[in-house]
Amino acid sequence: MDLSVTSLLYFGALLYVVVQLVRFVCADVDFTLQWAAAFGNKPEIKLRRKVVWITGASSGIGEELAYQLARLGARLILSARREKELERVKHCCLSCSSLQEEDILVLPLDLLERDSHEAKMKSAIEHFGSIDVLINNGGRSQRSLFLETSMEVYEALMELNYLGTVSLTKQVLPHMTQRGTGAVATVSSVVGLAGAPLATGYSASKHALQGFFNSLRTELTEYPGITISTVCPGPVQSQVVHNAFTEQLGKPIPAAGDQEHKMPTARCAHLILVGIANRVKEMWIANQPFLCMYYVWQYMPTVAWYLTDLLGRRRVQNFKAGLDADAAYFTRAKAS
Ligand SMILES: NC(=O)c1ccc[n+]([C@@H]2O[C@H](COP(=O)([O-])OP(=O)(O)OC[C@H]3O[C@@H](n4cnc5c(N)ncnc54)[C@H](O)[C@@H]3O)[C@@H](O)[C@H]2O)c1
Numbered sequence: 001m002d003l004s005v006t007s008l009l010y011f012g013a014l015l016y017v018v019v020q021l022v023r024f025v026c027a028d029v030d031f032t033l034q035w036a037a038a039f040g041n042k043p044e045i046k047l048r049r050k051v052v053w054i055t056g057a058s059s060g061i062g063e064e065l066a067y068q069l070a071r072l073g074a075r076l077i078l079s080a081r082r083e084k085e086l087e088r089v090k091h092c093c094l095s096c097s098s099l100q101e102e103d104i105l106v107l108p109l110d111l112l113e114r115d116s117h118e119a120k121m122k123s124a125i126e127h128f129g130s131i132d133v134l135i136n137n138g139g140r141s142q143r144s145l146f147l148e149t150s151m152e153v154y155e156a157l158m159e160l161n162y163l164g165t166v167s168l169t170k171q172v173l174p175h176m177t178q179r180g181t182g183a184v185a186t187v188s189s190v191v192g193l194a195g196a197p198l199a200t201g202y203s204a205s206k207h208a209l210q211g212f213f214n215s216l217r218t219e220l221t222e223y224p225g226i227t228i229s230t231v232c233p234g235p236v237q238s239q240v241v242h243n244a245f246t247e248q249l250g251k252p253i254p255a256a257g258d259q260e261h262k263m264p265t266a267r268c269a270h271l272i273l274v275g276i277a278n279r280v281k282e283m284w285i286a287n288q289p290f291l292c293m294y295y296v297w298q299y300m301p302t303v304a305w306y307l308t309d310l311l312g313r314r315r316v317q318n319f320k321a322g323l324d325a326d327a328a329y330f331t332r333a334k335a336s
Pocket residue numbers: 055056057058059060061062079080081082109110111112137138139140141160187188189190232233234235236237238239240241243
């Protein structure tokens with residue numbers, strides 16, 4: 001082989017490595033989850049016939065998780081407040097899978113009614129005998145400026161997103177430690193890793209979850225069969241903005257805005273299941289350039305502050321002008 005052919009081969013190999021690296025860096029998941037998706041356990045093998053309890057199963061990410069889990073043969077406990085919506089989700093699960101009626105328990109639950117959580121846990125155990133996975137997904141977001149937001153909204157965000165989640169986990173975890181096996185996956189957010197304007201209380205509640213579960217995980221090192229995961233999605237298509245708190249309790253969002261730039265719900269749910277099947281401790285799931293921003297937050301906070309100030313100012317200005325604040329980060333704002 002002459003020199004030019006060898007050089008060409010080297011160049012080709014180098015190009016291949018560079019292309020793979022760029023693909024790796026530009027993907028919509030962090031490196032660990034990417035690795036798990038490419039080479040790890042398949043959810044259809046790991047989660048088949050497992051009993052999975054999903055909160056917030058009546059819409060958005062929770063609803064999609066229910067469909068994907070049903071299709072891969074997991075048995076389900078579906079929780080949220082509205083029984084009728086849960087029955088609709090159960091019906092769809094049954095029609096898209098080979099699950100039987102008794103494989104899906106509709107268990108209406110309000111995360112705010114913490115006194116009811118012990119009884120809900122008993123009902124779940126009575127039905128299935130065990131719980132393999134708890135997905136703490138139920139929660140609400142926020143779209144309002146701190147200066148205009150009442151303290152009741154801050155209280156409500158912590159009560160729901162943080163204390164409601166801790167309360168249910170407190171009921172389920174002893175069952176898992178007794179068995180020495182189980183997984184608790186909690187849907188936090190990328191704003192649980194960094195801040196975001198218009199979401200001071202929401203971001204704080206997700207930071208609280210991150211701190212809580214990161215600490216809990218370390219307390220459970222003597223239970224190697226138990227996995228504590230936090231999921232940090234960026235913008236995902238769902239009802240989250242429509243259902244968000246505003247500056248006053250009970251005041252609805254004027255318009256939920258454009259969802260085009262957000263990650264499809266099915267993609268997010270699939271990645272969460274890959275993470276659970278591979279016992280990934282922290283999952284970052286976001287379209288670009290959102291995901292890159294969180295790497296910058298992690299490794300170059302000074303640069304991140306500069307960018308966040310620029311983008312945040314624009315988001316606040318658009319919000320004040322009545323434009324779609326969510327689409328205003330990286331795209332031209334559209335009137336909401
Ligand atoms: N969609 C996003 O862009 C995004 C991004 C990051 C994190 N998240 C998180 O994902 C999770 C799911 O949200 P989503 O995007 O599917 O929104 P969604 O509004 O479509 O779903 C939220 C679910 O939580 C339930 N819920 C709300 N209050 C409850 C209560 N008091 N008791 C029990 N259930 C209650 C709702 O009924 C619904 O089923 C939330 O924790 C949210 O913070 C969403």
